Amino acid sequence: MADNHLGEFLRARRAALRPDEVGMVAYGVRRVAGLRREEVAVLAGVNADYYARLEQGRERRPSAQVLDALGRALRLDADAQAHLHRLAGTAPALPLGHTTDRVSPALRRLLDGHPGSPAYVVNRTLDVLAANALAETLHSPFEELDNLARMTFLDPAGRLFYTRWNWTAQAVVGHLREAAGHDPDSPRLGELVRTLSAHSADFTRLWNTHTVRGKTQEAKHFLHPDVGPLTLTYLALDVRDSPGQQLVVYQADPTGPDAEALTLLGALTRSAAL
Structure with a gap:
């Protein structure tokens, strides 16, 4: 499978957030640090299975609107938000040449x-x-x-x-x-x-x-x-x-x-x- 830069970024930023930082109540035993996938999906208003496919690299073309919602859910600043769009291919880029x-x-x-x-x-x-x-x-x-x-x-x-x-x-x-x-x-x-x-x-x-x-x-x-x-x-x-x-x-x-x-x-x- 091709490199999954978008999924790696989403997973890392999800792991950096605690439930209390986004107004959620922690419940159950957490196997990993940070938010669960389902919690990010709820915060962003997207389907949980769709978000899971984004992290896994099975979905690689989210819309700009979805990325904006994920950026808000993950509390990304302007630099990180722009980076998210570039990884997903929704930000204009100059030819590498x-x-x-x-x-x-x-x-x-x-x-x-x-x-x-x-x-x-x-x-x-x-x-x-x-x-x-x-x-x-x-x-x-x-x-x-x-x-x-x-x-x-x-x-x-x-x-x-x-x-x-x-x-x-x-x-x-x-x-x-x-x-x-x-x-x-x-x-x-x-x-x-x-x-x-x-x-x-x-x-x-x-x-x-x-x-x-x-x-x-x-x-x-x-x-x-x-x-x-x-x-x-x-x-x-x-x-x-x-x-x-x-x-x-x-x-x-x-x-x-x-x-x-x-x-x-x-x-x-x-x-x-x-």
């Missing part, structure tokens, strides 16, 4: 033209395709600025550099799950997931939750060996002419100590270039 890991010369000039802000370009699997000098200095504790997921889970520097490591780890895995919704059979994603699963039990545990998360503008907290604690906000901007690429730009509060630390980091960057 339109994606590219090539960063345009104009975008590289933009990165280098803002030396006071760490900035880099990533693809959906969090490979760092290009970075300016300050971004490289910011991430200098790592062996290599190559893939944010590998750096988080497999590089020893990750747990020190990301002071909110658990939050960062959840966000990273959520981004990769979102990538799976765009292209579940991506060779690069499959290779990355296999590598991370083979070497990190934390990654495997988080990956199996099927939690989906897009990039936000929340602050990120770092500990850099040369400048100390550093809190930066960031913007993640889609690169319109290169679907799947995002430009990520970090900024510090201009009136606080983080701006001073970022300025010091910039001085170190310039010194290293001499």
